[in-house]
Amino acid sequence: MNARKRLIAFVTFIAGLYFVLEFIVPPTVPLVTVTGVALSKRLPVFQLETASGQNAVVEADPSVTFYVLRRSKSGTFEPKPQRSREIQKGQIVTVRTRTVTLGGFGPNGERLDSNGNPIVLRQGEVPYTTDGPDTSLPVWSFEKLMGRVGPDGEAILAMLDEGEAINIEIRDAKVADVDRGQIVLKMNGESRTVPITDYSVIMLNKRRSQPEEVEMHSVQVGDTVSIGPNTWLRDQRDTATQFYAVVGTLALGMGLISLGVVNIRKIKKRESEWYTAFLFFGAIVIGVLAGLGKYELTGTRSRAFSDIIVLQVINAMGSSIFSLLAFYLASAAYRAFRIRTAEAALMMGTALIVMLGQTPFGMYLTGWMIGTFEFLQLPNVAGWILRTPSSAFVRALQFGAMLGAIATALRYWLNLERVAGMGDD
Amino acid sequence: MENANWQVLVLMLLFSGVILWKISSARKGKELYIRPIPGLNAIDEAVGRAAELGAPLLFNPGLADFQNIQTLAALGILQHVCKVAATYGTRIIVTTNVPVMVPICEDVMKSSFNEAGRPEMIHASEVRFVSDRSDLAALANSRILIEEKVASNFLFGAYDYTSLIFSEGGQIAGCMQIAGTADYYQIAFFIPSCDYVVMVEELFACSAYLSRQPTMLGSVVGQDYGKLVLLILVVIGVLAATIFGHGNPINLYEQVMNLK
Numbered sequence: 287m288n289a290r291k292r293l294i295a296f297v298t299f300i301a302g303l304y305f306v307l308e309f310i311v312p313p314t315v316p317l318v319t320v321t322g323v324a325l326s327k328r329l330p331v332f333q334l335e336t337a338s339g340q341n342a343v344v345e346a347d348p349s350v351t352f353y354v355l356r357r358s359k360s361g362t363f364e365p366k367p368q369r370s371r372e373i374q375k376g377q378i379v380t381v382r383t384r385t386v387t388l389g390g391f392g393p394n395g396e397r398l399d400s401n402g403n404p405i406v407l408r409q410g411e412v413p414y415t416t417d418g419p420d421t422s423l424p425v426w427s428f429e430k431l432m433g434r435v436g437p438d439g440e441a442i443l444a445m446l447d448e449g450e451a452i453n454i455e456i457r458d459a460k461v462a463d464v465d466r467g468q469i470v471l472k473m474n475g476e477s478r479t480v481p482i483t484d485y486s487v488i489m490l491n492k493r494r495s496q497p498e499e500v501e502m503h504s505v506q507v508g509d510t511v512s513i514g515p516n517t518w519l520r521d522q523r524d525t526a527t528q529f530y531a532v533v534g535t536l537a538l539g540m541g542l543i544s545l546g547v548v549n550i551r552k553i554k555k556r557e558s559e560w561y562t563a564f565l566f567f568g569a570i571v572i573g574v575l576a577g578l579g580k581y582e583l584t585g586t587r588s589r590a591f592s593d594i595i596v597l598q599v600i601n602a603m604g605s606s607i608f609s610l611l612a613f614y615l616a617s618a619a620y621r622a623f624r625i626r627t628a629e630a631a632l633m634m635g636t637a638l639i640v641m642l643g644q645t646p647f648g649m650y651l652t653g654w655m656i657g658t659f660e661f662l663q664l665p666n667v668a669g670w671i672l673r674t675p676s677s678a679f680v681r682a683l684q685f686g687a688m689l690g691a692i693a694t695a696l697r698y699w700l701n702l703e704r705v706a707g708m709g710d711d
Numbered sequence: 712m713e714n715a716n717w718q719v720l721v722l723m724l725l726f727s728g729v730i731l732w733k734i735s736s737a738r739k740g741k742e743l744y745i746r747p748i749p750g751l752n753a754i755d756e757a758v759g760r761a762a763e764l765g766a767p768l769l770f771n772p773g774l775a776d777f778q779n780i781q782t783l784a785a786l787g788i789l790q791h792v793c794k795v796a797a798t799y800g801t802r803i804i805v806t807t808n809v810p811v812m813v814p815i816c817e818d819v820m821k822s823s824f825n826e827a828g829r830p831e832m833i834h835a836s837e838v839r840f841v842s843d844r845s846d847l848a849a850l851a852n853s854r855i856l857i858e859e860k861v862a863s864n865f866l867f868g869a870y871d872y873t874s875l876i877f878s879e880g881g882q883i884a885g886c887m888q889i890a891g892t893a894d895y896y897q898i899a900f901f902i903p904s905c906d907y908v909v910m911v912e913e914l915f916a917c918s919a920y921l922s923r924q925p926t927m928l929g930s931v932v933g934q935d936y937g938k939l940v941l942l943i944l945v946v947i948g949v950l951a952a953t954i955f956g957h958g959n960p961i962n963l964y965e966q967v968m969n970l971k
Contacts (some may be wrong), residue, residue: 310720310723534776534811537810537812537813537814539810540810540840544838545839545840545841559858603847604844607846607847607849607850608846610876615875618875618879618904621903683910683911683912686911686912687893687895687911689912690893690912690914691780692726692727692730692937693915693931693933693934693937694780694783694930695780696727696730696731697926697930702734702930703919703926
């Protein structure tokens with residue numbers, strides 16, 4: 287085995303080992319994790335220094351969402367929601383403390399929410415409109431664009447109409463101090479106060495499924511939770527998968543070059559219908575132009591062309607292709623149901639029962655069978671076929687697929703088989 | 712599921728242990744039997760047919776990314792198809808809807824042709840990225856089948872609802888078609904449209920079956936032993952649910968307890 291192959295085998299093994307460990311190691315460190323029934327809790331409290339130098343205090347209740355700036359796929363910075371446990375001291379964050387729907391005006395002209403309570407802004411909070419191309423994100427730059435939100439939040443509140451929603455946020459604030467709070471658990475008949483630290487993860491244990499990580503505010507009295515320090519591997523998974531995303535993006539250009547080469551050759555050699563290759567190059571130009579407007583605001587002229595190409599041309603063509611399936615299904619079904627062998631006859635019979643059983647006609651044909659023979663009604667027989675033999679076969683296939691995948695993964699991981707295309711030459 | 716629980720961990724270790732044990736015994740020289748898989752036996756026939764007709768082959772390694780285990784299995788089959796095609800001097804076209812697959816498929820083809828002593832058959836442009844959307848890729852695939860008068864069509868890997876468009880295109884073009892996928896809902900579409908279908912776990916056994924190396928055969932036999940373990944667990948589970956299942960009308964345990 288030469289050095290290059292050894293290196294590939296080593297890297298494959300290490301990468302596989304990471305994912306195996308990541309999968310097997312529990313989400314919290316086992317021996318220091320405590321499990322019990324939640325009796326009470328004290329929510330985390332964040333001390334913030336706003337961009338204008340004010341101090342603000344935020345309690346991480348269910349209405350609060352933290353955001354940090356992350357570079358998006360398009361290269362621009364966008365706010366990304368964060369779990370409160372991910373927010374560290376010294377970090378610059380934006381906090382959406384609540385979203386309020388505007389109601390009418392109070393007797394003194396103050397603005398009320400939809401429940402009739404006055405909207406009171408706490409220190410550091412500023413209201414923002416929810417207008418924008420994606421209302422699920424904070425309106426980072428749209429306040430300037432819309433000319434509606436200024437530094438004086440109260441004045442803006444007076445300008446907005448009834449029924450409009452506003453986000454109340456503290457933007458670009460520095461986290462000065464964090465109190466993670468605590469949970470009181472009942473363990474083995476005794477109450478125990480578990481302080482939450484920077485590394486604590488709260489897992490909600492469920493009766494019928496895997497434990498799920500939850501925010502402190504989601505924990506209800508009576509929930510069974512496990513609290514323990516986070517494992518290092520768990521937080522590195524995103525980094526590991528991002529590596530592949532970067533490589534994949536680089537390959538997109540190679541795919542385009544491949545298409546270009548094929549179409550240039552078509553034109554050069556004057557292959558059959560060579561002139562269609564020009565359509566490819568035309569489509570590339572149109573695609574690039576449409577892509578330029580993709581991140582513009584909805585309703586603007588620069589976005590309109592992108593919308594025409596994507597929503598009115600590509601999506602419509604996709605639906606047309608999908609409709610082809612109906613015709614292909616008919617021809618495939620015709621071939622499948624031609625009775626040539628005993629197996630084909632069995633399949634035909636089963637399909638007939640299931641199809642009739644799923645329609646009212648099945649009941650019309652066999653509805654007279656009542657009492658002892660009710661189980662022979664076509665809907666009942668069809669239901670039995672789907673529930674019992676069919677689901678049993680599907681599960682058998684699932685088992686086989688799972689074992690096959692384990693065996694193949696083991697072969698690749700332990701370098702017993704080299705993945706084709708991984709440097710055999 | 713983000714993390715394994717103890718039951719999953721034990722089962723993973725059990726299955727991996729069984730597979731590694733059979734690989735180890737195969738390496739020690741123990742003869743192993745694998746049942747014939749008609750779809751894989753027909754690969755050489757399909758390549759031969761294309762050689763007789765002087766027409767190219769078309770191979771599609773599925774719709775999934777390189778990370779998908781079905782795609783990796785499909786690449787193993789592509790390697791074999793390329794080697795057989797090289798011996799006959801048959802041209803191969805590979806289509807993909809995943810850009811990252813273009814250089815990988817090119818590398819598979821190059822190494823296979825070199826190994827078969829036919830480096831002159833390397834045509835990099837024969838790997839074609841058709842579209843990143845599966846429906847458009849299926850249409851492009853069908854178009855190439857007709858335009859290039861393809862003799863044999865191979866569809867191996869992960870497929871979605873467009874599987875029927877992929878395979879019916881070949882049916883209309885009159886190709887000999889062999890398909891293989893572990894997406895069991897798509898098998899029903901491949902069966903009426905293709906001449907041979909490699910089903911679910913057979914796809915993962917392909918490279919072992921085609922290479923006939925003891926290590927690989929051992930893992931396939933280990934896979935079967937794993938199924939035996941699962942079968943025993945299912946029987947135990949059914950019996951336990953019947954005897955102890957809460958609310959079961961034939962719950963023997965409850966009946967005995969009630970009698971007491």
